[in-house]
Amino acid sequence: MGDYGGSWRYAGGGADPRRPGSTPTKRSRREYEDGPPGRGTYGTTRAGDRDIGYGARDRGYDDRGARGGWRDGDGLAGGGDLMSYGGGGLGGNDLGMGPGLGLPGGGVGNMGPLSLVGIPDEPPILGPGGRMVGLDGGMGGRAGGLNLNGVAAEADALRGNVDVLPPDASSTLFVDGLPQDCSRREAAHIFRPFIGFKEVRLVHKDAKRVNGGKVVLCFVEFADARCAATALEALQGYKFDETDHDSYALRLTFARHPGPRGPARDDPYRGGRERGDDYNQRPRGGGRR
DNA sequence: AGCACA
Numbered sequence: 426m427g428d429y430g431g432s433w434r435y436a437g438g439g440a441d442p443r444r445p446g447s448t449p450t451k452r453s454r455r456e457y458e459d460g461p462p463g464r465g466t467y468g469t470t471r472a473g474d475r476d477i478g479y480g481a482r483d484r485g486y487d488d489r490g491a492r493g494g495w496r497d498g499d500g501l502a503g504g505g506d507l508m509s510y511g512g513g514g515l516g517g518n519d520l521g522m523g524p525g526l527g528l529p530g531g532g533v534g535n536m537g538p539l540s541l542v543g544i545p546d547e548p549p550i551l552g553p554g555g556r557m558v559g560l561d562g563g564m565g566g567r568a569g570g571l572n573l574n575g576v577a578a579e580a581d582a583l584r585g586n587v588d589v590l591p592p593d594a595s596s597t598l599f600v601d602g603l604p605q606d607c608s609r610r611e612a613a614h615i616f617r618p619f620i621g622f623k624e625v626r627l628v629h630k631d632a633k634r635v636n637g638g639k640v641v642l643c644f645v646e647f648a649d650a651r652c653a654a655t656a657l658e659a660l661q662g663y664k665f666d667e668t669d670h671d672s673y674a675l676r677l678t679f680a681r682h683p684g685p686r687g688p689a690r691d692d693p694y695r696g697g698r699e700r701g702d703d704y705n706q707r708p709r710g711g712g713r714r
Numbered sequence: 715a716g717c718a719c720a
Contacts, residue, residue, distance in 0.1 A: 600718050628718050642717060681717050 594650040595683035596621075598657055600643035601676045604628075604665060607641050614644050615660065615675075621652025644680055653679065 517573060538556035613625040624646040632640045657677045666672040 476716060597717095602718055630716085630718090633716070640716070644718060676716085678717090682718065 452668055463625040467548075562650060590654050591679070594654055595679045595681050596647045596649050596653050597683035598645040598647065598653050598678040598679035599678050600645055600660075601640075601678075602672050602673050602677065603643050605639050607640055607643075612643050613665070616656055619647070619656040619659070621648035622656070623647060650679075 477515045494595070494599070598616075600612075607627070609625055609627045612627060616622045616625060622645070626644040626646070628642040629639050630642055632638055645653070647656065657679070660675055661677050664672050
């Protein structure tokens with residue numbers, strides 16, 4: 426029962442970037458980066474309808490992605506490579522969220538964070554987008570005609586109901602509860618499927634308890650707060666081993682001091698987003714030069 | 715509950 430549970434929603438229901446007809450070629454990718462900063466139309470939230478279950482937690486999303494056909498590039502960053510996901514290109518199963526849309530420099534803007542949760546071993550599901558929130562930027566039209574295969578609940582969940590983000594929302598997630606031996610690569614696999622994912626930073630700290638060992642903290646950078654929020658909600662409580670009830674469950678919050686190292690200083694997108702006060706106040710580069 | 719990197 427976190428603070429965020431159900432109290433807000435986020436833009437879901439983007440079109441699947443890989444859907445035919447709007448194939449994100451390298452050329453068209455540029456368009457995505459220029460999505461209008463506007464708010465889009467926030468759908469109303471239906472009260473009581475929680476647990477969107479983007480599937481990250483209840484579908485076999487963990488390992489298949491990791492071992493499947495990732496084309497890894499550098500293996501960790503979200504941006505850059507139009508990888509074919511699960512080896513499938515358009516065949517998307519898995520989460521179907523937009524890894525194919527790894528945007529360099531974080532340009533997702535307010536595109537619906539999720540295209541759609543894939544259903545393993547189901548035919549490809551295209552972006553729901555019944556109502557696409559603020560996605561007019563460059564997807565080349567609305568995502569009509571989806572094929573939801575009659576999964577009504579899924580459709581509802583993905584329709585893209587949005588409320589405002591929590592006040593402390595930021596583009597950086599703080600993730601706790603990773604196993605000690607979790608590698609950066611492994612952590613990145615968890616978040617990469619989410620649109621707007623950029624980077625994972627692992628931090629090894631000593632546990633508070635003296636007898637405790639190390640604890641692994643994780644900071645995940647997203648293109649914007651809404652993308653982060655989507656991942657937060659979807660992965661909250663995510664268990665590494667869902668068969669083992671005692672296994673690690675992720676706890677995700679927004680980072681207290683979102684200090685995105687990126688976007689790079691020359692990234693034009695940088696100006697479009699508000700930054701925390703203390704970030705700007707923070708001394709940079711140690712004094713005079 | 716636990717928050718680092720530049």
